[in-house]
Amino acid sequence: MTNKFDVIVVGAGPAGSSAAIMAAKAGLKVLVIERGEYVGAKNMTGGMLMSQILNEVVPEFWKEAPLQRPVVSQRIMMTSGARSMMVDIGNQKFLEPPFNGFSVLRHELDAWMADKAREAGAIVVTGTVVDDVIREGNRIVGVKTRREDGDVYGDVVILADGVNSLLARKVGLKKPDKAHDIGLGVKELLALPAKTINERFGLTGNSGAAFMAIGDFARGIPGGGFIYTNKESISIGMVLQPRALIDQKVTADEVLERFKAVPEVARLIEGAKLIEYSGHLIPEGGYDSMSKLYADGIMVAGDAAGFVVNTGITLQGMNLAIASGKCAGEAAVKACRKQDFSVSSLSEYETLLSEGVALNAMKTHRRAPELMSSSRLFSEYPDMVNDLLEQIVTIGPGPQELAMKIAWREMKKIGWKNLIHDGLTGVKSL
Amino acid sequence: MSDRAEKLLTIRHHVSRTPHIVLDTEKCAACLLKPCLYFCPAGCFSLVDNELKFQYEGCLECGTCRVMCANNALKWDYPQGGYGVSVRLG
Numbered sequence: 001m002t003n004k005f006d007v008i009v010v011g012a013g014p015a016g017s018s019a020a021i022m023a024a025k026a027g028l029k030v031l032v033i034e035r036g037e038y039v040g041a042k043n044m045t046g047g048m049l050m051s052q053i054l055n056e057v058v059p060e061f062w063k064e065a066p067l068q069r070p071v072v073s074q075r076i077m078m079t080s081g082a083r084s085m086m087v088d089i090g091n092q093k094f095l096e097p098p099f100n101g102f103s104v105l106r107h108e109l110d111a112w113m114a115d116k117a118r119e120a121g122a123i124v125v126t127g128t129v130v131d132d133v134i135r136e137g138n139r140i141v142g143v144k145t146r147r148e149d150g151d152v153y154g155d156v157v158i159l160a161d162g163v164n165s166l167l168a169r170k171v172g173l174k175k176p177d178k179a180h181d182i183g184l185g186v187k188e189l190l191a192l193p194a195k196t197i198n199e200r201f202g203l204t205g206n207s208g209a210a211f212m213a214i215g216d217f218a219r220g221i222p223g224g225g226f227i228y229t230n231k232e233s234i235s236i237g238m239v240l241q242p243r244a245l246i247d248q249k250v251t252a253d254e255v256l257e258r259f260k261a262v263p264e265v266a267r268l269i270e271g272a273k274l275i276e277y278s279g280h281l282i283p284e285g286g287y288d289s290m291s292k293l294y295a296d297g298i299m300v301a302g303d304a305a306g307f308v309v310n311t312g313i314t315l316q317g318m319n320l321a322i323a324s325g326k327c328a329g330e331a332a333v334k335a336c337r338k339q340d341f342s343v344s345s346l347s348e349y350e351t352l353l354s355e356g357v358a359l360n361a362m363k364t365h366r367r368a369p370e371l372m373s374s375s376r377l378f379s380e381y382p383d384m385v386n387d388l389l390e391q392i393v394t395i396g397p398g399p400q401e402l403a404m405k406i407a408w409r410e411m412k413k414i415g416w417k418n419l420i421h422d423g424l425t426g427v428k429s430l
Numbered sequence: 431m432s433d434r435a436e437k438l439l440t441i442r443h444h445v446s447r448t449p450h451i452v453l454d455t456e457k458c459a460a461c462l463l464k465p466c467l468y469f470c471p472a473g474c475f476s477l478v479d480n481e482l483k484f485q486y487e488g489c490l491e492c493g494t495c496r497v498m499c500a501n502n503a504l505k506w507d508y509p510q511g512g513y514g515v516s517v518r519l520g
Binding site: 127 | 433434436437438440441444463465467468469470471472473490491492493494496497498506507508509510511512513514515516517518519520
C-alpha cells in the first residue's frame with residue numbers, strides 16, 4: 001500500500017463517511033482513519049436522523065440502511081410538580097418514503113455508512129489514532145498516525161474527528177474551549193419488546209415516537225430530556241450544562257434518574273432492562289463558537305467544526321455532520337480536479353455549505369445558545385404553562401376568571417422585562 | 431447496587447495499559463472546588479481519604495474534564511488506537 005492519497009479523512013462518523021463517499025464516488029483515492037476498535041465505537045446519539053439530509057449522500061438509503069423506526073410522532077413535554085402538558089406533532093405521511101426522520105443506533109448506522117464509503121472505493125482503517133498533521137510550509141500535506149512508520153500523505157485532509165478534535169485545536173482552526181459552549185449528553189438504552197413499546201407509546205407496526213422534555217425534573221439545570229423508540233429498545237437521556245452540575249453538586253446520571261422518575265416517563269419505561277449507558281459531549285456554542293472551516297490543505301466538518309444546532313425542540317448534530325461532510329467531500333473533488341489545494345481553492349467548501357443546509361442552520365439559529373442557557377426556559381416557563389393549564393381545567397369555589405386574565409397574571413410572575421427579552425431571543429433563534 | 435454502578439457495568443472497555451488522561455495531583459490537592467466529582471458522567475474521579483483519585487479505566491472519552499477542569503490539572507489525549515471505550519449500540 002502506497003502512503004499517498006488524494007484525500008485523508010480523520011474520523012469515520014457520519015461527517016467523515018459522507019465526505020469519503022462523495023470523494024470516492026468521484027474516483028478519488030480516499031483513506032479514512034478511525035481511532036475506535038471498530039467504526040462507531042466512540043459514538044452515541046440522542047437525536048433523530050433526518051431523511052432528506054442522508055438521502056443527498058446515499059439516495060434512498062432507507063432501502064438498506066440499519067434504521068430503527070421512522071418517527072411519526074414528535075412530542076414536546078413540559079413538567080411542573082404533579083402536572084405535565086404535552087404537545088404531539090403527528091404525521092402519518094412520515095411513515096412512507098421519503099419519510100422525515102428515523103431513530104437510529106450509532107454503531108450499526110456508522111458501520112453501514114463506512115461500508116458505503118468502502119463500496120465507493122475508500123479504504124477505511126480502524127484502531128488508529130491520528131496525533132498530528134504533516135506540514136510543508138503553511139500547507140498541510142498529510143497526517144501522523146500513532147503507528148510505526150505511521151506518516152500518511154494526502155492532498156487534502158478532512159478533519160471529522162468529533163467534538164473533542166484535538167487536531168482542529170492543534171492546527172489552530174478551533175479556538176480554546178469555553179465551558180458554556182458544551183453540553184453533556186448521557187443516555188441509557190432500555191430493552192423492551194416491540195409490542196410493549198407500541199402499547200405504551202400508542203404506536204402501530206414499526207412507527208416511532210420522539211420526546212423532548214423540559215421541566216422541574218432537572219431542578220433548574222439548563223437542559224432537557226429526550227426519549228426515542230427503537231425497534232426493541234428505548235433511548236432515554238438528557239443533555240445538561242456541566243457548569244450547572246458543578247454549581248448544584250449533582251451528577252448527570254443522577255439528573256437522568258430524576259427524568260426517569262417523572263410519572264409520565266416512568267410508566268413508559270417500567271420494567272425495561274438497562275442494556276447500555278453512554279455519554280458524550282455536544283458542541284452547543286452555535287455559529288459563534290465554530291472553528292475556521294478550512295486552511296491550506298485542510299477542511300473541518302461535523303462536530304469537530306461545531307456543526308450542531310440545539311433549539312430545545314430539535315437537536316441537529318448527525319444531520320449537520322452529514323451535510324457538512326458531504327460539502328467537504330465535494331470541495332475536495334473540485335480541488336483535486338484543479339490540483340489546487342490552497343486556502344482559496346478550498347473556500348469552495350464554504351460556498352457549497354452556503355448553498356446547503358448546514359451553515360444556514362448555524363446562522364439562522366445563531367442566538368439559540370443564549371436561549372438554551374436561560375434557566376427560565378427550563379423551569380419558570382414550564383411552571384407558567386402548567387399553572388395556566390391547571391387553572392383552566394379546574395374549578396374553585398370562588399368567582400370564575402377568563403383564561404386570558406389567568407395568562408396575564410402568570411406572565412406577570414416571570415416579569416415583563418424577562419418575557420420580552422426571552423421572547424425576542426426566542427423569535428430570533430428558533 | 432447503586433444506579434450508577436449498574437449503569438457503568440453496561441459499558442464495554444478495552445483497557446489500555448497506559449492511561450490516556452494524566453492528572454497533576456499537586457494541582458488537584460490545591461483545588462478546593464473539585465468540580466470533577468460532579469461533571470464526570472462515568473464517576474472516574476473520587477475522593478479517597480480526602481485525596482482525589484482518578485480511574486481512567488472507566489472513562490467514556492467524552493471530554494468534559496478536558497474542558498471543565500478548573501485548574502488545567504489534566505493532560506487529555508485519546509487512548510491508543512482500538513483501546514478505550516467501545517460502544518456496542520450507541
